[in-house]
Amino acid sequence: MADKSEISDKETKNSQQASDAAIKLTLPAALTVKQLADLMGISAIDVIKQLMRHGVMANINQAIDFDTAAIIAKVYGFEAGKQSVTAQAKPSVVTRGTGKLYPRPPVITIMGHVDHGKTSLLDAIRQSNIIASEAGAITQHIGAYQVEVNGRKITFLDTPGHEAFTAMRARGARSTDIAILLVAADDGVMPQTIEAMNHARAAEVPIVVAINKIDKPNANLDRVKQQLADLGLLIEEWGGDIICVPISAKKKQGIDELLENLLLLADILELKAEVDCPAQGVVIEAKLDKTKGPLATLLVQKGTLKIGDALVIGDTRGKVKAMFSGTGKQLKKAGPATPVEILGLNAPPQAGHIFEVVA
Structure with a gap:
């Protein structure tokens, strides 16, 4: 209270x-x-x-x-x-049908122009908020990872940022709870910015704007805010409902405020998922490794994925022989909103396809 x-x-x-x-x-x-x-x-x-x-x-x-x-x-x-009636707070676990729904971490995709600092922002977030259990593990192995902020996890999907990967970025938005639209304070809105915004809107994903490179001498925040307003993205400061956070990924300014706002929005969305059921989710990326064979990065969206689980992904089949976190730590199980890399498939599945655990 x-x-x-x-x-x-x-x-x-x-x-x-x-x-x-x-x-x-x-x-x-x-x-x-x-x-x-x-x-x-x-x-x-x-x-x-x-x-x-x-x-x-x-x-x-x-x-x-x-x-x-x-x-x-x-x-x-x-x-x-x-009034005399006392309203009760909503419990953190609710029952719907036969499965209990538990709070889960938000899944975030950073979208925008290739040169507007996405890699720098991802690096700044990862370096300052790496999960304690993975401290010392700096190398990023897969295109998705989790960070911890004030004891709460946030999952980031590291989607490609240029035109050649438009289709993959669109699929990424559909597996995302919140999209960070990254705009450089010096360049302003670019064609890729608009394209990314349209992907998020088409997927009905809430947008948080991060204006990067505010440390640049030619940074012009008001111009960027006006450009966003012209696109229908009216920020809170101007009376709208779009969260906008000025940042400098290079100098690590505004990163904490950005993460806090993401958690605020996640609270509003009340993200929940079943845990005690066979896992389902989406393929983020896949490749054929010369020594390990087919590898797939999966985002668990429902249930718990375990070692030994049999998977079906389109025409691809297999059994989870090994499972790793974004920094290469070996895992035995993974719950909702957790990204993992798995071994044991008969071929690399297509990114964007749904995976299911079968008996």
């Missing part, structure tokens, strides 16, 4: 968003951040940010008391009244 003592009512009164004519709003003794946002018709991300401004760190499913909720409601022009 968030502590109401942490919130300053005086600060709220000075908010520019407070309305002169307050709208009546009846609130229970306790409710979740999401419930408050829904009642007000406000984005849950905005409510979380408003709580943070008042010194309260709360995620979308965290319960806050009436006094805290009333102060936040006042910021948005509501006058809160108390």
Whole structure:
């Protein structure tokens, strides 16, 4: 339960968003951040940010008391009244049919122009947030990996960034929860930027904009923001709903803020998956290794993939003989949103194809 003592009512009164004519709003003794946002018709991300401004760190499913909720409601022009019914916070595990759904990490794809710093951003994220169990493992073996931020995992798909891989990038977007649209502050929006945006929109994937290279002397953030607005991507600062974070991948500026915003958006999306069922997912990439034979990078989307599991991927068959993380660590099992490289297939499958575990 968030502590109401942490919130300053005086600060709220000075908010520019407070309305002169307050709208009546009846609130229970306790409710979740999401419930408050829904009642007000406000984005849950905005409510979380408003709580943070008042010194309260709360995620979308965290319960806050009436006094805290009333102060936040006042910021948005509501006058809160108390009702006797206590709203319960949503549990982290829900039952739907026979399978339990558990929270899972978000899957992120970085998209944009080939020269706008995608590799630098991936490197900056990986170097500063490598999972503790894989510390010291710097070499990237496959085109997908996980990092850990504040004890929470984020999965990144490292999709190719130029025209020759347009089809693969489109498939990558369909296996993605959030797309980072990377735009250089000096170059601005380019044809590949628009192409990447269209892939994300076609797949109905939420977009977070990262404006890179803000350290460049000819960086022009306002020009980039205007170009984005012209494309229909209106950032929060300009009254829209698109998260936009200025960064310098080279100097590692803004990386933490970007990752925190990704987790905020992931909370809003409430990403869940079954764990206790045969694994299903998508092929990220595949190749034929001269010594190891067919190798495939898989993203588990549902269930748990284990050593010895029999797989079917289109016309490709096989059994998981060995499984490795993005940095080459050997694994025995992998749950939802986990990228792995596997050995044991009879041929390299096609990227974008679905894999299933069969009896």
